[in-house]
Amino acid sequence: MEWSMSISRHFVLAAGGTGGHMIPAHAVAEELMARGHHVALVTDERGAKIPGIFDKAQVHVLPAGRMTKNPKSWPGALKAILAGRAMARRLNETFRPTAVVGFGGYPAMPALLAALADGVPTAVHEQNAVLGRVNRLVAGRVDAIATAYPGVERLKEKYAAKVHLIGNPVREEVKQLREEDFPALTEESVFRVLVIGGSQGASILSSVVPEGLSMLPVALRRRLQVTQQCRAEDIERVRKTYAEMEIPADLATYFNDVPEKLGWSHLVIARAGASTLAELTCAGRPAILVPLPSAMDDHQTANAREMTEAGGARTIPQSRFTAVELAKQMQKMAMEPGALQNAAKRARGCGRPNAARDMADLLESIGHAPIVNDAVRVGPTPTSLNLAGVPA
Structure with missing residues (x-):
């Protein structure tokens, strides 16, 4: 049937x-x-x-x-x-x-x-x-x-x-980003950085990112526009730091329009949660990833591996995530001609x-007809599921 x-x-x-x-x-x-x-x-x-x-x-x-x-x-x-x-x-x-x-x-x-x-x-x-x-x-x-x-x-x-x-x-809004071009970026244009730390923000991002951005060459630092998620206890301190550095920054404890912000971002600094990685690779946005070390079975480090090995992201373990290391990695991605655009393309290649x-x-x-699925499978390719009571 x-x-x-x-x-x-x-x-x-x-x-x-x-x-x-x-x-x-x-x-x-x-x-x-x-x-x-x-x-x-x-x-x-x-x-x-x-x-x-x-x-x-x-x-x-x-x-x-x-x-x-x-x-x-x-x-x-x-x-x-x-x-x-x-x-x-x-x-x-x-x-x-x-x-x-x-x-x-x-x-x-x-x-x-x-x-x-x-x-x-x-x-x-x-x-x-x-x-x-x-x-x-x-x-x-x-x-x-x-x-x-x-x-x-x-x-x-x-x-x-x-x-x-x-x-x-x-989300459908993220899927739609896949049809859009990577935001135009020249040596004179605004450089938009999105910093997200999961549903509750991440204190280490609030501590390291502003200092790291302050170490960038003046020509790049003056072009920055930062959008950052912070914990409530960190937000005023981070706002003051960016103001002192004269870097325009939009800070909030929660963003309900992440797809829109992702759409115009040139670089994302984030944890390596599964949903974050799925959205980055679907939209095709380069990233610097800082896996949460306390995640069960260190799964965030494993999550980041595919995108990093493909060249769409750089992963920095939290133990090595310092302002100096962040500035160094950002310069490599932002100042080499075509590096961000190439990373965006490679990130997009990991998207599903x-x-x-x-x-x-x-x-x-399940339970009715053989599975027809053109996605790549792990392990041998079966012709159908071998369900109890259903011939394989």
Whole structure:
């Protein structure tokens, strides 16, 4: 039987309550709903409160325990996971999902466990270049594993036949930047620098970047225009520093128009979170990346590897991220003729702008038709998913 794209199906998307999990889930939900499907979100209280996403979908807040290194936390965490699983099974009874997909984070665990218990097809999406803890726990049992990078650490080779390189879904406004040219840049024009440190800013960027910019040659420093995200406790100090250096600076604790700011930026200085990397490579913007060293499994360093090796970014470990090193790397990128434009092109080459579309295709195919996905895959190329009860 061939399934028509007009057939309406139900999908449950389960995601942890941070932007790194929720934004890709939201992009996939928008794609699925645009195809006429119905979507329900399972998350925690943090995820349910993120403004502007999942406004058109059912939202269910489930308890989800977090298994820490402290054994004393395990009984309470297990109790919460089992309670969430029971609630998710009741959701399956009423919503009758075609598939359940987890986007990482502990809130995804109860929904995935419920789907596995109920025989509902399952998939996970891994945003980082290191397989996350929850995705590692269920990788052997789910029907499909979608990844954002060609190489994913902690992903066992024996799962290669069900792994699909999808990319990280991004907002439509970011996808549109891909059709625009890199902002014009001459030796006399304004040089626009965007500094973003994740959803809460990064204090080390607030400390190092202004000092680093002050060390640039006068001819370059006078052309600078800085837009920087700062923590609330840092913002006035940073504003005063830029004023003393006579560098125009637009500072805020949060930017709700990042795609617009990304569009006119010549260089981005940022952490190496999965969503940040996806937007930089989709738009094609060169960057200096400072991975967060405390990220679980050092996944931000792994995230930065592809873009850096391609020549679209320079990665500076936080232990070596000093004003002197930043100034040195900026001069190499900004003062060599054509260097930024070339880096932008190389960054763009790492982008996977159709990730939401490809993920929706993957979910539509689970349990029904063979997967048809022209994205590059990790490991051997399968002709279809080998689902329980479905011939390969």
